[in-house]
Every structure is written in structure tokens, then in C-alpha cells.
Amino acid sequence: MAEIQPMSEAMYYALLALAEPGHGYAVMQRVHTLSGGRLEMGPGILYGLLARMKREGLISLTAEGPRRKVYALTPAGRRALLGEYRRLKQMVADGSGLEGYQ
Amino acid sequence: MKRRYRFHPGDYALGENEQFYAEMAARGWLLEKRGAWLSRFCRGEPARLRYRVELSCPGVFDESSELPEEQRSLYEACGWRFVSRGGLVNVFCAPEGSGAPEFYSDPRQQADTLKALRRNYLLGWLPFLLLAALQLAVGAALFGGAGSALGRWATSLRLAWVTETALVAALALFLLRELSALLWGQVHTGLLYRRLRRGIPLNHAPGRQQRLYRAVRGVLLAGCTAFACLAAIQWATARPVSLPQTPQGPYLLLGDLGHRGERTALPVKGGESTLSHTHSLQAEQWQTREFLQEGEQNAWLYQQVYRLKSERAAQDFLPLLLAQAPLARDSDAFVAVQVPGFDEAYCAGLECAARRKNTVFFITYGGLIDQPDEQDALWQALAQREAAWREG
Numbered sequence: 001m002a003e004i005q006p007m008s009e010a011m012y013y014a015l016l017a018l019a020e021p022g023h024g025y026a027v028m029q030r031v032h033t034l035s036g037g038r039l040e041m042g043p044g045i046l047y048g049l050l051a052r053m054k055r056e057g058l059i060s061l062t063a064e065g066p067r068r069k070v071y072a073l074t075p076a077g078r079r080a081l082l083g084e085y086r087r088l089k090q091m092v093a094d095g096s097g098l099e100g101y102q
Numbered sequence: 103m104k105r106r107y108r109f110h111p112g113d114y115a116l117g118e119n120e121q122f123y124a125e126m127a128a129r130g131w132l133l134e135k136r137g138a139w140l141s142r143f144c145r146g147e148p149a150r151l152r153y154r155v156e157l158s159c160p161g162v163f164d165e166s167s168e169l170p171e172e173q174r175s176l177y178e179a180c181g182w183r184f185v186s187r188g189g190l191v192n193v194f195c196a197p198e199g200s201g202a203p204e205f206y207s208d209p210r211q212q213a214d215t216l217k218a219l220r221r222n223y224l225l226g227w228l229p230f231l232l233l234a235a236l237q238l239a240v241g242a243a244l245f246g247g248a249g250s251a252l253g254r255w256a257t258s259l260r261l262a263w264v265t266e267t268a269l270v271a272a273l274a275l276f277l278l279r280e281l282s283a284l285l286w287g288q289v290h291t292g293l294l295y296r297r298l299r300r301g302i303p304l305n306h307a308p309g310r311q312q313r314l315y316r317a318v319r320g321v322l323l324a325g326c327t328a329f330a331c332l333a334a335i336q337w338a339t340a341r342p343v344s345l346p347q348t349p350q351g352p353y354l355l356l357g358d359l360g361h362r363g364e365r366t367a368l369p370v371k372g373g374e375s376t377l378s379h380t381h382s383l384q385a386e387q388w389q390t391r392e393f394l395q396e397g398e399q400n401a402w403l404y405q406q407v408y409r410l411k412s413e414r415a416a417q418d419f420l421p422l423l424l425a426q427a428p429l430a431r432d433s434d435a436f437v438a439v440q441v442p443g444f445d446e447a448y449c450a451g452l453e454c455a456a457r458r459k460n461t462v463f464f465i466t467y468g469g470l471i472d473q474p475d476e477q478d479a480l481w482q483a484l485a486q487r488e489a490a491w492r493e494g
Contacts, residue, residue, distance in 0.1 A: 025179035044205030045179045047173045069172050
């Protein structure tokens with residue numbers, strides 16, 4: 001498995017969106033919702049990301065139709081996502097002293 | 103339904119292609135099919151459409167360069183409609199203002215899709231390089247070295263430029279067009295790749311940056327087509343005919359050299375007595391072959407006569423004929439001879455060549471095999487025939 005920490009923002013949100021299995025378009029919509037509309041992920045980027053995460057064993061196919069594939073996190077993907085979440089949380093905690101800064 | 107074909111921008115010009123199709127749609131011509139060079143449009147209502155190009159990225163040995171079905175359906179779920187594919191270029195469209203998201207919000211990701219296109223432009227040089235290497239290798243084997251082969255190749259090309267001007271011009275323009283397209287495509291794909299890697303987004307409406315380049319390509323294509331048509335017409339109207347009993351040009355017949363006999367045909371390809379009278383853009387040409395049966399003996403005579411546009415052109419042309427002489431095979435084998443009525447003349451065995459002003463003669467005469475003194479008779483007869491043709 002390739003080095004995946006620190007993750008790109010797009011990959012973090014895509015993994016987060018796949019906490020529940022879903023197809024590509026659903027992932028795009030969930031990313032939009034999860035980021036509060038802050039992150040717009042184009043279908044080209046998402047397709048490349050899904051292909052890369054599948055290659056790296058972070059996600060796998062759970063169902064496959066003629067035009068749609070449903071993906072879900074693998075245990076490795078879940079570990080990677082949790083690891084990144086903890087890393088980000090730690091970084092925010094480390095910077096908590098900045099709260100009072102103007 | 104009315105249809106129209108238009109040359110589209112090259113595959114490397116992603117933004118130009120998108121703008122081109124959008125402008126055609128605004129004029130009521132909707133993209134139906136994208137081919138290698140041309141796009142087919144059908145008549146429809148003028149529409150404000152956004153077109154986007156996505157490049158397929160197959161592996162080197164992949165048979166199909168189609169976009170994966172899942173990727174296509176993902177784009178369609180986002181509001182894009184797949185229109186057509188030509189090579190690596192997949193064209194999608196969506197109505198203006200439909201809210202269909204751009205394929206790539208990060209240009210760096212889009213840069214990766216150029217991989218197969220860059221590879222294609224690089225591999226595009228291979229056929230030309232292989233052909234040149236093969237020709238050089240065969241030439242080197244036949245003529246004892248690459249330098250000698252290149253020299254012979256250059257001589258053949260200069261000869262062909264005079265004798266088949268239109269064909270050589272058509273091929274040269276075609277090659278120039280194809281090689282310049284390869285080079286242009288390679289350079290532009292490289293530049294686009296670097297821009298995207300630096301995070302500069304693709305310009306979906308780049309304006310008319312390619313206008314000059316497209317005009318040059320159009321001129322090259324028009325020139326190539328015109329010369330190819332001319333070459334085809336010249337070829338079709340210059341089929342060899344049976345050699346007339348009286349000369350129809352400044353060439354000799356075996357009768358002029360004292361041979362009396364019946365025309366015969368040798369049992370080989372090209373064994374008939376024929377005349378081929380052609381015009382290239384630089385020379386009027388006569389080529390004859392004649393075979394006579396004289397008792398038990400055969401007499402034969404091959405001739406090439408070229409009337410060029412100028413004396414200077416003829417002076418330059420004669421050494422090329424000597425260098426390409428089928429029997430002597432080398433201009434050094436020819437010996438200069440003084441012949442009244444000609445500006446220069448040369449002989450080597452059965453082959454003789456001469457020039458008078460803008461007319462060049464190359465003669466291969468079987469009678470010189472065992473009677474070298476026949477040379478004088480040959481020159482005398484040729485001088486008389488040339489003078490007769492010139493005067494009347």
C-alpha cells in the first residue's frame with residue numbers, strides 16, 4: 001500500500017463519504033454535503049480518485065452493474081481514514097493555543 | 103437531415119475543440135460524430151451548449167481506447183451527455199447554465215489524463231523513423247555505405263522532382279503537413295501538461311489562437327490535393343502507346359541507324375516497342391523502347407528525351423541521369439566526347455547521353471555492344487533528328 005498520510009483533502013472526503021457503501025455519483029453528493037458545500041469534486045477527479053483508492057486497497061467493489069459500481073471501505077481504508085482523522089484532530093489540538101489570537 | 107463536415111482542431115487543443123463545437127452549436131450545427139480529421143454535424147436548432155473534452159488514457163497494449171463505462175456513466179449522472187469519440191478524444195455536452203460540474207476542479211489531476219496523448223504523439227514519429235532507417239539500411243547494403251546510399255537517394259529525388267514534379271510536390275506537402283502536425287501536437291501537449299501541473303486551469307474558450315496554424319495546414323492540404331490530382335491526371339493521360347513508324351518527337355528510330363527489319367516483341371514484361379510522351383511541370387518527356395527482328399539478330403534501342411524549361415535546368419539535369427545510368431551505375435564511368443551539334447556528350451559502353459541547349463538525351467543502344475564505331479553514326483543521326491524536330 002502506498003503512503004497515504006497525510007492525505008489530500010479530496011481523498012479524505014471521498015473515504016469519509018464511503019463510510020457507507022455508495023456509487024460514484026452518490027459519493028460526489030455526500031462530499032458536497034459533508035463539506036458543507038465547501039468542496040466541489042468534479043467527476044473527473046472523483047473517477048481518478050476511486051481508481052487510485054481501489055488500486056491501493058482502500059476501497060473495494062461490493063456490487064457491480066453495467067454502468068454503476070458500488071464501492072465500500074476495506075479494513076485498510078477504514079484504518080487509513082481513522083488514522084488521518086486522528087492526525088488531523090491532534091494537529092487541531094496542538095494548535096488550540098491559537099484560539100485567542102486575532 | 104442536413105449534414106456538414108468540418109476539420110476540427112487537433113487532439114492536443116482541448117479548449118479549442120470545446121469552443122469550436124460550442125460555436126457550431128450556436129449556429130445550429132450539432133456535433134454528431136468526431137473522426138480523425140473531420141467532425142460531422144447535423145442541422146438543428148441553434149443551442150447554447152457547453153462542450154467538454156475528456157481524454158481516454160489506455161495502456162500501451164490496450165486494444166480499445168474507449169473511456170471506461172463507469173467513468174462515462176459518472177459524467178452522465180452529473181448532467182453531461184456523451185456525444186462522440188474520435189481516437190482518444192471523448193466529447194461531452196450539457197446545456198449552458200445546467201449546473202453540470204466541471205470534470206476537474208484541480209488542474210493537476212487533469213494533467214495526468216494527457217499521458218496517453220503525449221505517448222501517441224511520441225509514437226507517431228516511429229513509422230517515419232523506421233521507414234527512413236529501413237531505406238538507409240537497404241541503400242547502404244546495395245551501394246556500399248550509408249553515405250553512398252544517401253547520395254543516390256538525393257539524386258533519385260532530384261530526378262523525380264524533374265520527371266514527376268506534381269507527384270513529388272504532393273508527397274512533400276503531405277509529409278510536411280503530417281510531420282508539422284506531429285511536432286506541433288507534441289510541443290503543445292507538453293506545454294499544456296506543464297501549465298496544468300502548475301495548477302493553471304484549462305482555458306475552455308481560448309479564442310482564435312490556432313487560426314494561423316489552421317490556415318497553414320489548410321493551404322498545405324489544398325496544395326497537396328491539387329498536386330495529387332495533377333499527378334493523377336498526368337499519369338492517366340500518359341499511358342505508353344505503340345511506337346509510331348515515324349517519330350513524334352526528338353527521338354531516334356532504329357531505322358535512322360540503318361536497321362531494317364520487322365518490329366518484334368521480346369517475351370518479357372515491357373518487351374513491346376512503345377512510346378511514352380508525358381509532361382511534368384518542369385519537362386516535356388519522351389521515352390521510347392524499340393525492338394527489331396533482323397534475320398537471326400535483334401536490334402534494340404531505349405531512349406529518354408527531356409525538354410526542360412531552361413538551358414540551366416538541363417545542365418543540372420544531365421549529371422543526374424549519368425549518376426543513375428542503369429548499366430554504368432556511376433557518372434565516373436562516362437567519358438566526355440566532342441559531338442558536333444551538341445553542347446556536351448558522354449558515353450559509357452552501351453549508354454550515351456547528350457545535351458543541346460535545354461534538351462537532354464539519354465540513349466541505350468544495343469548496336470554499340472560489338473561495334474563501338476556505331477557511336478558516330480548514332481550522334482549524327484540524333485543531331486539530324488533533333489534539328490529536324492526543332493525546325494519543323
